[in-house]
Each structure stands twice: as C-alpha cells, then as structure tokens.
Amino acid sequence: MPEERADPRQVRSREAMVTAATALLTEGGLEAVTHQAVAARAGVGRATVYRHWADLLGLRLAALEAGMPPLSPAPEDVRAASGAEPRAELVHYLRQLCERLDDAQAGAVLAAVLGGAQYDDGMQRLRLTVLTQIVDSLRPAVTAAVARGRLRADVTAETFAMTTVGPLVYQRFLAGARLGRDMVDAVVDAALRAWAP
Amino acid sequence: MPEERADPRQVRSREAMVTAATALLTEGGLEAVTHQAVAARAGVGRATVYRHWADLLGLRLAALEAGMPPLSPAPEDVRAASGAEPRAELVHYLRQLCERLDDAQAGAVLAAVLGGAQYDDGMQRLRLTVLTQIVDSLRPAVTAAVARGRLRADVTAETFAMTTVGPLVYQRFLAGARLGRDMVDAVVDAALRAWAP
DNA sequence: CCACTATGAGACAGGTTGACTCACAATGCC
DNA sequence: GGCATTGTGAGTCAACCTGTCTCATAGTGG
Secondary structure, three states: OOOOOOOHHHHHHHHHHHHHHHHHHHHHOHHHOOHHHHHHHHOOOHHHHHHHOOOHHHHHHHHHHHOOOOOOOOOHHHHHHHHOOHHHHHHHHHHHHHHHHHOHHHHHHHHHHHHHHHHOHHHHHHHHHHHHHHHHHHHHHHHHHHHOOOOOOOOOHHHHHHHHHHHHHHHHHHOOOOOOHHHHHHHHHHHHHHOOO | OOOOOOOHHHHHHHHHHHHHHHHHHHHHOHHHOOHHHHHHHHOOOHHHHHHHOOOHHHHHHHHHHHOOOOOOOOOHHHHHHHHOOOHHHHHHHHHHHHHHHHOHHHHHHHHHHHHHHHHOHHHHHHHHHHHHHHHHHHHHHHHHHHHOOOOOOOOOHHHHHHHHHHHHHHHHHHOOOOOOHHHHHHHHHHHHHHOOO
C-alpha cells in the first residue's frame, strides 16, 4: 500500500471522520451517513468531509469498510489439528462470523450489503469482498474435511458456506434471532450431515 | 377488511401511486421512493401523495407491501400427494420463492427488509409478515414429512425454513447468483439429508 | 524562521421537503 | 339534471440540505 508521507492533520481528521461514519452507520443504517452528519459527529468542518470524499457513495463505502475488519485466523493449535478434526476450525470461523452478525456494527455492514448491493457498483465490489473473505476463511477447513472423508469429494468451500452462512444470515436478518454458540454448532452439524459422503 | 365506500378518484390515484412507488423501489431501492418521485412517476400532484401518506415511512411500506404479494398455494394434486411424498410440495414453495427472489420487484422488497429491518418499527413488522408467510407456507409439508418419517420428529417448519431459505437468500444476495431450479432441488435435498431421522 | 497546506467558518446558488392555500372538476345524492 | 361535497393539481412558501467556493488561521516540515 502506498502509505505516502501523510500530514498528521490529515490522518487525524480522517480517522475522526471514519469513526463518526461507522458510528452513524451502526446507529441509523446507511442512510444516516451523510457529509453533514459525519462532520457534526466528528467535530470537523463540513468542507473537510467533502475534501476527503467528494461523493456520498465513497463516504459510505469508507464507513462500511471500516466497520468490517477481516476475520482473524483460527489459533495455531486449532489449525494444526484441522487435518485430524476439521470441525473445530469450521466452528471457529462461523462463531466469529456470528459474533460479527450479532455485533451492531458489523451487523449493520452486512445488512447494508445485503440490502443495497444490487443498486450500486461500489456496493457490488464490497459484497464480493465480504463474500470472498468468508468463503476463503472456510476453505482450508473444508478442504481438510473433504480429504479426511467427512464431506463429499465434490463439496467446495462455496457450497459449504452456502449451507452454513446462509442459515445464520437467515436467523439474524429474517428471523430476527440472536445467534448463540449452540446455533453455530447445530448449523455446522446439519451441514456436515447434509454433505456427508 | 373495512372496504369503506371509496371515492373512485381516491382509489384511482392511490393505485397509480402505489404502482409508481413499487416501480421506483424495484429500480432504485428504498431510497428512490420519495413523495416527489412517486408524484412525478404517477402523474399526480405532489400534495396528493402527502395527503395519502403523511410520512415517508408509510409511503415506503406501502410500496414494499404491494411488491410482495402472498405466495400462491401448491396445486391440489401436489397437496393431496403430500402425505405420501412431501418433497414435491416443499420444492413447489421454494421454487416459487426463488422466482420471487430472482424477480426484480420482490427481490427489492426482500433486500430492503434484510437491509433495513433493524432501524425501523414498521420494517420490523414487515419483516415478520414476510417471515411468517414463508414459514407458514412450508409448515404443512414439513409436518407431513415428519409424520412420514422423512424428517426427524423435532424438526419444525422454522428449522426447515432456516436450512432451505437461508442458503437461497445467501446465494441470491451475498453470492449474487441467480437461482435456478436445480439450485432449489439441491438445497431441498441437502436439507432432507441434514434432518433425516 | 518560513513556505506550505489542511482545516474551520462562512457565503452562496440550487434543489428538496413539508405545510399550506385555492380554483377546479369529478363524484354521489336528491 | 342539478347541487353540495370532496379529492385533486398547481402553486406558494419557509426551512433545510447539498455541493462548491473563498478566506483567514494554525499546524506542519524543512
């Protein structure tokens, strides 16, 4: 990344603005993120917000991106044991995803992505980023599970993500439920049964 | 329904406005639905739109409700055969749901519900309506499948909806895929395997 | 110490929002 | 058919929001 020598004033106000933007997103959804609201919330001049993001979409995307940091990888021991018992690693990532979904901030990002992806190009890209992030984090464990004979040979990370993440998203955004640990366990086990060889 | 004696002028303009509102929703998402836009599209005075829906939320909810008519029941023969073979009825409803998801109009409604339900009370109610509609349409077939020994005794319509509708929603709104008939078949079969006794 | 540059404040035109009025024409009733 | 009722379209208006610009100020790097 071209981390150009940045003026501390720039990074300071940028940080304040991004923080304000994600807070607004969390509290009121995408529509609540406007130049004016961000300026007020960040204690920054309105012109400054326009200087950093000339258009509304860019501003909103910045809020969304900041609100969805990458999932952290499974701890070393879980990953090491994955060859023998892939379930633990799968559960690890999906639990993390669930905490994200239950968390207001990342939940707001996901909701915005689900709800707005089709009307906008930048949102499309963001949707793809989120999707790739989720699928790729599951991929090693899925591959291991296939190798270990726990899943059919033709099951891909994409398929597995569909049968696990799908139900979780459904529960959270359509059924309006909170996602406990047992929910993750149930979903993973159901998926393992569904795609057992 | 209290179908009060309505002035034909009222119903005429109301109809035009609702049609315009759903069209706008379909094309540009919830944000595109405003009093002004609806008035222009419906060929109606701006004041008229305000007269019918004093606040923006009400207007948008009207657009959403009109864009999501109830699922039609399975044909007689499929329902009759459901005791013996429940799979066909399940597939029937989920196929219909898929067509809806692929359809721009109902897809827009679902997307709006997924994306905006948490920030608003009226949207919460709409989410519940949509959810209930889906789950209830599956319920008879799920009950039949349980009775027939195709599903575990403890599988409810809610659970089954989660494991089928979830993946479909995932494919459509997160993976950005179109939903073919084979996708429905695969999802239903996976769910039947996952919850087989 | 000085040139540079990001910032905050404010001015400004253009558009949108809601609330209001008023003439008009479609409607329902007699 | 005539008439009171009522929904409507057009228009006005103040308040607000948006996007752009200017300018004095102060933090920054050399």
